């Protein structure tokens with residue numbers, strides 16, 4: 335909890351128990367969607383509604399504490415924003431989202447040549463089948 339508390343230090347946001355629990359959930363899962371956060375927190379915070387969690391996620395996103403991942407054909411997921419830059423592998427079978435550290439630094443210069451576009455950063459989503467799902471279908 336202390337670790338996630340620090341994420342709020344540079345924001346005007348109060349470290350409420352609900353907020354810390356939400357951040358803790360996202361931090362421990364890596365990527366979490368609204369319903370999963372709600373399910374996991376309902377034991378300790380039975381009165382915390384989906385709407386309350388949604389509002390908190392929205393605020394945390396606004397202050398740059400968390401990031402929303404817009405993934406095709408699945409619920410939006412949230413992750414802690416203060417992480418090394420990375421990209422995402424999305425399994426179309428089980429929906430698992432995996433962080434991957436790829437060097438895509440050559441994309442910038444290519445786009446500059448082709449489109450005259452200055453790239454600040456790129457974020458890549460790769461869609462496919464994860465090794466778990468591949469093994470399952472093979473077995």
Ligand SMILES: [Zn+2]
Nearest residue numbers: 425428464467
């Ligand atoms: Zn999978």
Ligand SMILES: [Zn+2]
Nearest residue numbers: 413420422433
């Ligand atoms: Zn990620």
